[in-house]
Amino acid sequence: MADQAYRGPLEPMGGCRWRIPKSYKPCMNVDGIIYADEKLIEAIRHDNAPEQVANVGCLPGIQRASLAMPDIHWGYGFPIGGVAATDPAEGGVVSPGGVGYDINCGVRILRSDLALADVQPRLEELVTRIFAHVPAGVGVGGPTKFADKELRRILADGARYMVAHGHGWPEDLDRTEAGGALQGADPDAVSPRAYDRGRDQVGTLGAGNHFVEVQAVDEVFDPAVAEAFGVRPGAVTFMIHCGSRGLGHQVCDDSLKTMRGAARRYGFDLPDPQLCCAPVQSGEGQRYLGAMRAAANYAWANRQLLMVLVRQAVAKVFGRSAEDLGLRLIYDVAHNIAKMEAHDVDGRIKNVCVHRKGATRAFPAGHPEVPEVYRGAGQPVLIPGDMGRYSFLLVGSAAAMAETFGSVCHGAGRAMSRHEAMRRVRGEEVRKDLASRGILALARSWRGLAEEYSGAYKDVAEVVDVVEKAGLARKVCRLRPLGVVKG
Amino acid sequence: MGTFTVFDHTADVGLDVRAESLEDLMATAGRAMFDQVLEDWPAEVDSRRQVRARPPTGLEGDLAELLVDWLQELLYRFETERLVPLEYDFQCVGPRDVRAEVGFGRFDPAVHRTRLEVKAVTYHGLQVRQDAGGWSARFILDV
Numbered sequence: 001m002a003d004q005a006y007r008g009p010l011e012p013m014g015g016c017r018w019r020i021p022k023s024y025k026p027c028m029n030v031d032g033i034i035y036a037d038e039k040l041i042e043a044i045r046h047d048n049a050p051e052q053v054a055n056v057g058c059l060p061g062i063q064r065a066s067l068a069m070p071d072i073h074w075g076y077g078f079p080i081g082g083v084a085a086t087d088p089a090e091g092g093v094v095s096p097g098g099v100g101y102d103i104n105c106g107v108r109i110l111r112s113d114l115a116l117a118d119v120q121p122r123l124e125e126l127v128t129r130i131f132a133h134v135p136a137g138v139g140v141g142g143p144t145k146f147a148d149k150e151l152r153r154i155l156a157d158g159a160r161y162m163v164a165h166g167h168g169w170p171e172d173l174d175r176t177e178a179g180g181a182l183q184g185a186d187p188d189a190v191s192p193r194a195y196d197r198g199r200d201q202v203g204t205l206g207a208g209n210h211f212v213e214v215q216a217v218d219e220v221f222d223p224a225v226a227e228a229f230g231v232r233p234g235a236v237t238f239m240i241h242c243g244s245r246g247l248g249h250q251v252c253d254d255s256l257k258t259m260r261g262a263a264r265r266y267g268f269d270l271p272d273p274q275l276c277c278a279p280v281q282s283g284e285g286q287r288y289l290g291a292m293r294a295a296a297n298y299a300w301a302n303r304q305l306l307m308v309l310v311r312q313a314v315a316k317v318f319g320r321s322a323e324d325l326g327l328r329l330i331y332d333v334a335h336n337i338a339k340m341e342a343h344d345v346d347g348r349i350k351n352v353c354v355h356r357k358g359a360t361r362a363f364p365a366g367h368p369e370v371p372e373v374y375r376g377a378g379q380p381v382l383i384p385g386d387m388g389r390y391s392f393l394l395v396g397s398a399a400a401m402a403e404t405f406g407s408v409c410h411g412a413g414r415a416m417s418r419h420e421a422m423r424r425v426r427g428e429e430v431r432k433d434l435a436s437r438g439i440l441a442l443a444r445s446w447r448g449l450a451e452e453y454s455g456a457y458k459d460v461a462e463v464v465d466v467v468e469k470a471g472l473a474r475k476v477c478r479l480r481p482l483g484v485v486k487g
Numbered sequence: 488m489g490t491f492t493v494f495d496h497t498a499d500v501g502l503d504v505r506a507e508s509l510e511d512l513m514a515t516a517g518r519a520m521f522d523q524v525l526e527d528w529p530a531e532v533d534s535r536r537q538v539r540a541r542p543p544t545g546l547e548g549d550l551a552e553l554l555v556d557w558l559q560e561l562l563y564r565f566e567t568e569r570l571v572p573l574e575y576d577f578q579c580v581g582p583r584d585v586r587a588e589v590g591f592g593r594f595d596p597a598v599h600r601t602r603l604e605v606k607a608v609t610y611h612g613l614q615v616r617q618d619a620g621g622w623s624a625r626f627i628l629d630v
Contacts, residue, residue, distance in 0.1 A: 047497065062529075073497050073498065074497050074498075076609050076611050076629070077611075080498065101606045101607045101609075101629045102606060128628065137596060137601060138524060138601035138602075138603070138604045139565070139566075139569050139596045139601065140596045164546070193563060196563070196567045197566050197567060199567075206602035206604050207601070207603060208603065208604055208606075208630055246566045246606075249606040249607050249629075250563075252607065253559060253607055256610070257543040260543075260545075260546075261543070261545045261566055264545075273610070274610060274611060309609070318600065327574065414498050415496050416497075417495040417496050417497055417498075418496075418498070418499070418500060418603075418630070419493055419494075419495050419496070419500070420495060429500075444524070444596075444600075444601060445600065445601050445602055445603075446524070447602045447603065448603065451603075487604065
């Protein structure tokens with residue numbers, strides 16, 4: 001359980017790396033490696049997440065190491081902040097727990113030509129307009145209810161379907177991981193229940209830790225890369241955090257039912273039943289991957305439509321078009337996903353199944369999957385923090401390719417439970433506290449706001465500092481929240 | 488009428504439920520889950536529907552699996568039709584299935600205040616037990 005402190009081995013490797021040797025458990029096929037500094041590793045020890053890092057090391061066909069980012073915390077089978085790549089040619093498996101319930105939960109960020117001075121006098125109007133225009137909260141449906149035929153196309157084509165139907169600009173797709181649609185999605189592998197849950201949720205934010213945030217760039221660490229990404233000090237940005245909504249949750253639920261039986265049939269020796277999995281090349285594995293990709297595409301369509309709604313709201317407030325305001329997408333990244341990617345493993349290029357469970361792809365300059373516009377700089381890496389402090393924009397590095405299959409952290413990671421947060425603060429107090437610091441927060445649920453207060457999260461600056469010290473990514477700029485919209 | 492308490496969990500919500508009978512356990516677990524979702528409940532029953540839950544193939548007879556499937560059924564109706572379970576008339580609660588006529592109220596996001604969005608009922612630490620005092624269950628909601 002999460003409330004048990006980890007008592008197994010954690011060997012310091014230097015350079016913000018800690019090893020769990022594969023000798024720790026007989027079933028481990030590879031070492032576990034956790035990226036953290038002395039301070040963060042103490043917090044990580046108190047959670048049982050390192051045990052889960054070791055357990056993931058037991059997956060059949062896992063390559064290199066079971067990896068964990070500095071924002072690691074306890075999850076379901078896999079730790080949140082975990083990365084695991086498996087090789088299908090060596091019996092490698094795919095595991096729904098390595099993706100999670102919110103398939104392709106991710107983040108996108110829009111730049112703008114607006115400066116802080118333009119937005120501050122109209123902040124209340126701006127945030128109120130976004131809050132009114134973006135469907136948010138429990139049980140709130142989207143602007144369109146899609147028929148099954150249209151949903152099937154969304155599942156196959158993701159954000160591309162949206163752009164083809166006038167929701168956004170063609171350049172948005174170039175600036176979205178995988179072009180906004182994974183190949184190999186199988187709409188037939190998605191259950192009727194998942195269709196039912198997804199029918200009216202495209203373009204909805206939901207609740208929990210999902211948000212739309214109005215931000216200002218308050219510190220630039222790498223001016224050249226910031227320039228390449230289209231941001232400068234004092235510029236206003238818009239960040240959106242959301243996923244595949246009920247459709248993705250249902251795909252995960254459905255697959256867990258199938259996979260628990262599959263793991264037994266294949267005779268896998270798994271230390272935790274929640275690591276249930278099937279060989280990538282098996283029928284069960286292919287069916288899950290087909291459904292998971294379809295849900296991932298739904299998530300990209302969802303974030304695309306959410307972004308269009310944000311563009312509309314901002315344009316309305318300033319009385320200028322989104323194009324005129326320079327409301328261009330910088331990038332969109334997934335942080336809960338499994339993808340087939342080519343990586344150099346021990347000097348051989350292998351096509352591996354990379355699970356990123358609460359981890360962000362961070363490819364370096366020159367990589368063919370980095371959009372041409374950023375190929376000289378590297379992939380933008382979006383790391384949301386908490387609504388009271390800041391978020392970060394990083395850029396991918398070659399070291400991440402060599403060590404972590406091109407992956408870094410995905411956020412701050414929770415420091416306390418939702419229940420504990422509720423005991424400490426009330427939603428109204430959180431809103432007043434944020435307002436006293438110039439941040440306007442609007443939420444459908446006071447409880448939701450209280451549970452997401454700043455103090456419930458680790459300081460994301462400490463997390464990204466570890467990522468930078470370890471050489472996995474470089475800081476580009478810091479983003480300070482001005483306004484927050486939540487469900 | 489059974490009781491429930493919330494237990495601490497880093498990112499999600501854990502629930503401990505106690506009840507005198509298996510029927511009461513299922514009803515209380517439903518109430519506990521929707522208590523995390525809703526601040527305001529619909530005042531009255533709007534429709535009555537037949538709800539059936541079964542553990543997945545190969546896990547027949549597992550009461551914990553039955554509980555998860557039951558809660559998933561209720562969650563599905565909430566998400567697709569905005570139905571909130573208010574009354575339960577159980578026809579059968581056995582190891583193989585749950586069958587009940589459930590009286591649902593209709594949730595209106597413009598009227599009813601909410602708390603959390605439940606993504607799923609997870610399998611971690613999942614328990615259903617019977618002891619001298621009745622029945623207990625423990626489960627974690629992914630929110």
